[in-house]
Amino acid sequence: MNQRSMFAGAALALVVASPAWGQDATTAYPTKPIRLVIPFAPGGASDTIGRLVSARMADGLGQKFVVENRGGGSTIIGTEGVVRSAPDGYSLLLVTPTFTINPGLRKLPYDSLRDLVAISLIGTTPLVMVVHPSLPVRSMKELIALARSRPEELVFASAGAGSPTHLGIELLRSAGARMTHVPYKGAAPAAADLLGGHVQLMLTSVILVQDHIRSGRLRALGVTTGKRSPALPDVPAIAETVKGYEVVNWWGFVAPAGTPSEIIRRLQAETSKAVHLPEVRKRMQTQAAEPAGSTSAEFESMLRAEVEKWKKVIREIGMRPG
Secondary structure, three states, rough: OOOOHHHHHHHHHHHHHHOOOOOHHHHHHOOOEEEEEEEOOOOHHHHHHHHHHHHHHHHHOOOOOEEEEOHHHHHHHHHHHHHHHOOOOOOOEEEEEEHHHHHHHOOOOOOOOOEEEEEEEEEEEEEEEEEOOOOOOHHHHHHHHHHHOOOOOOEEEEEOOOOOOHHHHHHHHHHHHOOOEEEEEHHHHHHHHHHOOOOOOEEHHHHHHHHHHHHHEEEEEEEOOOOOOOOOOOOOEEEHHOOOOOOEEEEEEEEEEOOHHHHHHHHHHHHHHHHHOOOHHHHHOOOOOOOOOOOOOHHHHHHHHHHHHHHHHHHHOOOOOO
C-alpha cells in the first residue's frame, strides 16, 4: 500500500468513527436518563405536575426522567444545584412563581435570569380571593371600598411572607386597598384560621378551598388570572374590577445557562407536545390547572417581566432582601 492510500484509508476511518461528522453532536441527545429537580417536597401540586409532564416527555425523548425532590430554602437549594450542573441537557429544574419572587426578596447565590435558560411554560392556575362570610362584602369592588374606608383594619392570611398569596394581595394597594398581613407556615393552616374567623380573607389555590366555596363556608370574590377560570367559571376575574391585575400561579422548565440551543429546542418541543396530550390535560385540570406550552423566548420574556413586577411590589411594601 502506497502512502497516498494509507492517508485515504485513515481519513475514511475518521469519517466513520466520528459521530459528529456532518452534523452537530447534540443530535444524539439524549443518550442517558435526564435529572429533573423539583425544589419542593413530594406530594404537592408542583411535584404532581412535574412528574406528570416529564413522564410523557420521556416517551418522546426515548429516555426516562429521574425526579429529585430537593425542597427547602424557598427553592434556593434545588435551584443552586441545577445552576452548578453541567449545561448538557441532563439536569433540568421545575420553576414556579417563587423563582421570580426570590430575586427581589433574598440575596441569592446565583443570578436567576443569567444562570438559567428558559425551556417552556408548562401550565397555569389561578389563585382565588376568598373571604369569611361574616365580612360584609360580595364583590371585589365592595372589598376594595371597605379596605379604603378602613385602612389596615382588614386582616388577611397568607401561606408565608413573600409568597404569591401574600404579594398578590399587596398588589391591591394600587387600588387603594391597604390591609394587614398575617403570614402562616403554609396555606392549610392559613385556610383553617380563615374558616374559623380568626382572619378575614386570603388568596389561595382553588383546590384548597373549592369545597368550602361550594358549601358556603367561604365566599369567593375573584380569581387572579386575567380572565375567568374554567375551574370557577361563575367567579369574576379580579381584573374585571382592578384593571391590569394578574397573578398567575404557574410551572415551567429551565436548564443551566450554556445548554446548547438545539437541546433547548428539543426539550421545548417535547414539553409542548406532552402538555397538550388529552390525558395530561385531564390530569392537570384536576389541579385546576390549564396546560400552556410556550417557546423558550416567550417563557424567558415572561420570567423577566415577573421578576420586575415582584421587585416593584416588594420595594413598595418595604420588604428588604435578606
